[in-house]
Amino acid sequence: xxxxxxxxxxxxxxxxxxxxxxxxxxxxxxxxxxxxxxxxxxxxxxxxxxxxxxxxxxxxxxxxxxxxxxxxxxxxxxxxxxxxxxxxxxxxxxxxxxxxxxxxxxxxxxxxxxxxxxxxx
Amino acid sequence: xxxxxxxxxxxxxxxxxxxxxxxxxxxxxxxxxxxxxxxxxxxxxxxxxxxxxxxxxxxxxxxxxxxxxxxxxxxxxxxxxxxxxxxxxx
Amino acid sequence: xxxxxxxxxxxxxxxxxxxxxxxxxxxxxxxxxxxxxxxxxxxxxxxxxxxxxxxxxxxxxxxxxxxxxxxxxxxxxxxxxxxxxxxxxxxxxxxxxxxxxxxxxxxxxxxxxxxxxxxxxxxxxxxxxxxxxxxxxxxxxxxxxxxxxxxxxxxxx
Numbered sequence: 001x002x003x004x005x006x007x008x009x010x011x012x013x014x015x016x017x018x019x020x021x022x023x024x025x026x027x028x029x030x031x032x033x034x035x036x037x038x039x040x041x042x043x044x045x046x047x048x049x050x051x052x053x054x055x056x057x058x059x060x061x062x063x064x065x066x067x068x069x070x071x072x073x074x075x076x077x078x079x080x081x082x083x084x085x086x087x088x089x090x091x092x093x094x095x096x097x098x099x100x101x102x103x104x105x106x107x108x109x110x111x112x113x114x115x116x117x118x119x120x121x
Numbered sequence: 122x123x124x125x126x127x128x129x130x131x132x133x134x135x136x137x138x139x140x141x142x143x144x145x146x147x148x149x150x151x152x153x154x155x156x157x158x159x160x161x162x163x164x165x166x167x168x169x170x171x172x173x174x175x176x177x178x179x180x181x182x183x184x185x186x187x188x189x190x191x192x193x194x195x196x197x198x199x200x201x202x203x204x205x206x207x208x209x210x211x
Numbered sequence: 212x213x214x215x216x217x218x219x220x221x222x223x224x225x226x227x228x229x230x231x232x233x234x235x236x237x238x239x240x241x242x243x244x245x246x247x248x249x250x251x252x253x254x255x256x257x258x259x260x261x262x263x264x265x266x267x268x269x270x271x272x273x274x275x276x277x278x279x280x281x282x283x284x285x286x287x288x289x290x291x292x293x294x295x296x297x298x299x300x301x302x303x304x305x306x307x308x309x310x311x312x313x314x315x316x317x318x319x320x321x322x323x324x325x326x327x328x329x330x331x332x333x334x335x336x337x338x339x340x341x342x343x344x345x346x347x348x349x350x351x352x353x354x355x356x357x358x359x360x361x362x363x364x365x366x367x368x
Contacts, residue, residue, distance in 0.1 A: 005149055005150055005151075006144065006145060006147065006149065006150050007150070008150055009144040009145075009147055009150065010141070010144055010145075012144065013137075013140045013141050013144045016140060017133070017136075017137045017140065020133055020136065020137075021130075021133060024126075024129040024130065024132075024133055025126055025129065025130060049150065050153070051153065051156075051159070052150065052151055052153075053151065053152075053153070054151035054152060058245065059163055059166075059174075059175030059176065060173060060174050060175065060176075060243075060244070060245065061166075061167060061173040061174075061175075061321070061324070061325060061326060062173045062174075062243050062244060062325075062326065062327070062328045063325060063326075063327065063328075064324075064325035065325075066325070070163065070164060071159075071160040071163050071164055072160075074163055074175075076153075076156055076159040077159060077162060077163070077175040077176045077178075077179050078158065078159055078162070078179055078184075080176050080179075081176055081179040081180045081184060081187075082187075084176075084180060084249060085187055085188070085190075085191045088191050088194070088195060088249060089191065089194055092194055092195055092197075092198035092199075093198070095198055095199075095202050095354050096198055096201055096202060098358070099201075099202050099205050099206065099358065100205075102358070102361070102362065103205065106209075167320070167321050167322075167323050168320065168323065169308075170308055170311065170333075170334060170336070171308070171311045171317075171318070171319070171320050171321065171332050171333055171334045172242040172243075172321075172332060172333045172334070172336055173242065173243050173321060173326065173328065173332070174241070174242050174243060174244070174245070176245070176247075177241050177242050177247050177336060177340075178242075178336070180247065181336050181339050181340075182306070182308055182334075182336065185295070185306040186306070188343070189291070189292075189295070192288060192291060192343065192346060195346070195347070195350055196284065196288055196346070196350070199284065199350040199353055199354060202353075202354050202357060202358070203277060203281070203353060203357055206357050206358070206361045209361040
C-alpha cells in the first residue's frame with residue numbers, strides 16, 4: 001500500500017502532536033519546556049527527510065566508491081545546511097527558556113503556571 | 122480550569138487530523154520532484170569553491186548569510202544568559 | 212556542587228586530552244570529511260562539561276573567570292566578520308572566496324571526481340571553520356558554567 005512508504009513523515013506528525021499535547025495539557029513548567037524541545041526535534045527531522053533520494057550517497061567527493069552517477073546518485077545538500085542552522089537556534093532558545101524558569105522558581109517558589117499571575121513585583 | 126483544558130484538547134485534535142492528512146498526501150519518500158539547484162551545486166562544487174564537501178560549501182560559501190545570522194543569534198543568547206545571572210549571589 | 216570521588220577524577224583526567232584532539236580534528240578537516248565548525252565545537256564543549264561535573268563548579272569557577280571566555284567568543288565573532296569584509300575588499304562581492312582565485316595559502320583546486328583528501332584546498336573555508344569553532348566552544352562552556360554556579364543556592368527549598 002502507498003501508506004507504508006511514508007513512515008518518516010508519519011513519525012514527524014506523531015512527534016509534533018506529542019509535543020503539542022505536552023505544551024497544552026501539563027501543569028509543570030519544566031514539562032512545557034520539554035514539549036517545546038520535542039516539537040523542534042520533529043521539525044528538524046522533517047527538514048532532513050525532504051531531500052532524500054533512494055539509494056543515494058552523501059555529497060562528498062573524498063574516496064567516493066566507483067560507479068556512482070554524479071548528480072543523480074547523491075543526496076541533496078541544501079536541506080542539511082538549513083537543518084544545521086535550525087539545531088543551533090533550538091539550543092539558544094532552550095538555554096534562555098531554562099534560565100527564565102530558574103528565575104521564576106527563585107522568586108515565586110513554585111513551578112505551577114496557574115499560580116504565577118502577577119506581572120509586577 | 123477544566124473547560125480550558127477541554128477546548129485546548131479539541132483544538133489539538135483538529136490540528137492533528139490536518140497534519141496527518143497532509144503527511145500522507147506528500148510525495149513518496151525517496152523520490153522527490155526535480156531539484157535543479159541541488160544538481161548544479163553538486164556538479165560545480167569542486168571547480169568554484171575548491172572543497173570536496175558539498176554541505177560545507179553550501180553552509181559557508183553559497184549561503185554564507187544564513188551562517189552570519191546564526192552566529193549573531195548564538196552570541197545574543199549567550200549574552201542574555203550571562204546578563205540574567207549577574208546578581209544571583211546566595 | 213561538590214566534587215566527585217577519586218576514580219571519576221582520574222578517568223576524566225585521562226579522557227579529556229583525547230576528546231580535545233578528536234574535536235580539533237573534526238574542526239580542521241571540515242572541508243574534506245563530514246564535520247565542520249559547529250559539530251567540532253559541540254564535541255569540545257561536551258568534554259569541558261565533563262570536567263565541570265567531575266571537579267565541582269566551585270573549584271572550576273575559581274580558576275576560569277567568565278570575562279576570559281567572553282573575550283574568546285568575541286575574538287571568534289570578529290574574525291568571522293573580518294573574513295567576510297576582506298572578501299568584499301579584495302574580491303568585489305560580500306563573502307567572496309578570494310583565496311581560491313588568488314592561488315594563495317589554501318588555494319589548490321582538487322581534480323574533479325573521486326579524489327584523496329588534501330588539506331591545502333578549500334580557500335577561505337578552513338579559516339571560517341576555526342572562527343566558528345572557537346565561538347561555539349566559548350559560548351557553550353560559559354552557559355554551562357554560569358548555570359551550574361548559580362544553581363548552588365537553589366538546592367534547599
